Amino acid sequence: QQKLQYGAQYTGKRTDAAMNKWRSNRFGQFIHWGLYAIPGGVWNGKTYNYAAEFLKSSAKIPTSTWDSLMYQFNPVKFNAKEWAKMAKKMGAKYMTITTKHHEGFCLWPTKFTEFNISHTPYKKDILKELVEAYNAEGIDVNFYYSVLDWHHPDWRYDIKSAEDSIAFRRFLKFAADQLRELATNYPTVKAFWFDGTWDNSIKKNGWWTLEVEKMLKEVRPGAIVNSRLRADDFGKRHIDSNGELMGDYESGYERRLPNPYKDLQVTKWDWEACMTVPENQWGYHKDWSLSHVKSPLELLEMVVHTTSMGGNFLLNFGPAGDGSIRKEEQNIAAEIGAWMQANGHVIYNCDYAGWEKQDWGYYTKQKGSNTLNLVVFNVPVSGLLKIKAPAGTRFKTKQGLEEIAKDQYLFHMPIQLYKVPQVIILETESNSGSGDKYQEAKT
Numbered sequence: 001q002q003k004l005q006y007g008a009q010y011t012g013k014r015t016d017a018a019m020n021k022w023r024s025n026r027f028g029q030f031i032h033w034g035l036y037a038i039p040g041g042v043w044n045g046k047t048y049n050y051a052a053e054f055l056k057s058s059a060k061i062p063t064s065t066w067d068s069l070m071y072q073f074n075p076v077k078f079n080a081k082e083w084a085k086m087a088k089k090m091g092a093k094y095m096t097i098t099t100k101h102h103e104g105f106c107l108w109p110t111k112f113t114e115f116n117i118s119h120t121p122y123k124k125d126i127l128k129e130l131v132e133a134y135n136a137e138g139i140d141v142n143f144y145y146s147v148l149d150w151h152h153p154d155w156r157y158d159i160k161s162a163e164d165s166i167a168f169r170r171f172l173k174f175a176a177d178q179l180r181e182l183a184t185n186y187p188t189v190k191a192f193w194f195d196g197t198w199d200n201s202i203k204k205n206g207w208w209t210l211e212v213e214k215m216l217k218e219v220r221p222g223a224i225v226n227s228r229l230r231a232d233d234f235g236k237r238h239i240d241s242n243g244e245l246m247g248d249y250e251s252g253y254e255r256r257l258p259n260p261y262k263d264l265q266v267t268k269w270d271w272e273a274c275m276t277v278p279e280n281q282w283g284y285h286k287d288w289s290l291s292h293v294k295s296p297l298e299l300l301e302m303v304v305h306t307t308s309m310g311g312n313f314l315l316n317f318g319p320a321g322d323g324s325i326r327k328e329e330q331n332i333a334a335e336i337g338a339w340m341q342a343n344g345h346v347i348y349n350c351d352y353a354g355w356e357k358q359d360w361g362y363y364t365k366q367k368g369s370n371t372l373n374l375v376v377f378n379v380p381v382s383g384l385l386k387i388k389a390p391a392g393t394r395f396k397t398k399q400g401l402e403e404i405a406k407d408q409y410l411f412h413m414p415i416q417l418y419k420v421p422q423v424i425i426l427e428t429e430s431n432s433g434s435g436d437k438y439q440e441a442k443t
């Protein structure tokens with residue numbers, strides 16, 4: 001353990017009301033929307049299959065050319081209320097919007113750069129429209145903010161000279177001013193999702209990442225920041241040099257999930273995974289035939305998998321440049337929403353149950369209750385679900401349960417064709433299941 005000036009500010013999970021709400025939300029909608037949605041991965045008639053929000057670099061487009069897309073941004077089909085209603089029907093409890101992505105274009109009328117929505121044909125404050133529409137549906141709104149900024153002349157990837165250092169200090173003030181502006185002018189914002197913080201320039205300025213965390217929590221008490229913002233005294237990111245998580249939740253699971261057998265360390269802190277529908281498209285891409293597009297059921301399993309390990313799942317939508325939502329995303333929202341409508345009680349306010357994962361699916365546990373939720377994706381040919389209970393567990397539920405050895409059971413599923421994940425609720429006796437674990441075999 002060494003004394004850090006810019007390391008973790010506390011250890012363990014926050015238990016204040018704001019963080020408890022963030023945690024209980026469990027399932028959110030990510031929205032990537034910016035100038036990149038206009039070309040949608042196609043430039044001068046050539047389709048680029050890398051992430052559409054990176055088209056500027058994939059197609060080697062000069063900044064001045066790219067930035068002139070601002071004068072075309074006029075989403076005539078944009079309707080914030082429709083987006084919010086779709087998210088509500090999907091069962092999303094929060095939404096995270098790209099206020100500014102790496103391109104540097106701002107969806108709000110910021111005072112600190114002209115490269116913003118007020119200078120587009122659309123003119124109006126899209127961020128305000130989205131915050132109001134989603135909040136009206138009872139959905140919390142969080143802000144994604146990319147520190148990396150391709151547009152701003154003072155951005156630096158590294159600090160290699162006095163000039164770099166002077167320019168980058170100006171840049172860090174610009175970014176802090178924008179963040180203060182966001183936290184001040186949109187008072188219902190709940191959390192800040194930082195991205196674009198992996199470069200040496202940020203790693204050499206860990207002090208700034210802590211200053212931003214403190215400022216946001218001062219301006220907006222209860223505000224939540226992700227670990228991706230943070231670098232410590234030695235440039236160590238997410239986890240400080242003493243092994244403590246920085247920020248309020250771990251945000252390293254991007255387009256991947258922790259292994260439910262081997263990565264149980266994630267259960268010791270709050271965390272969130274974010275996921276694309278295609279293999280790797282966050283912004284709108286015109287051609288989704290270029291990679292596998294995940295089905296509603298594949299994505300629903302990821303939601304359940306994440307809850308079963310005590311994390312939040314942020315599912316990405318990439319609206320088109322005209323403000324429309326593509327049919328694949330509409331369908332995903334409808335199908336996931338149908339299941340969440342009937343079974344959200346095994347997701348919302350649920351957490352890691354501490355039971356050993358089995359092949360048939362996932363366990364979740366309602367916070368502070370003795371009900372154990374089994375979410376079955378893979379029904380065994382035998383119809384018998386294997387359950388290994390923590391030592392000394394006593395069940396209240398008798399129906400369908402057959403004890404086959406100490407703390408080992410089979411649950412008899414009715415033999416039928418299942419089309420959607422099945423939920424089985426078991427009741428355990430309140431003080432049972434905390435007994436000693438078998439001694440692991442020495443190998």
Ligand SMILES: COc1ccc([C@@H]2N[C@@H](C)[C@@H](O)[C@H]2O)cc1
Pocket residue numbers: 051053195196254274282
């Ligand atoms: C390989 O490097 C990157 C850099 C940035 C990203 C951004 N993070 C995601 C949340 C999206 O915003 C993507 O553009 C992804 C991969």
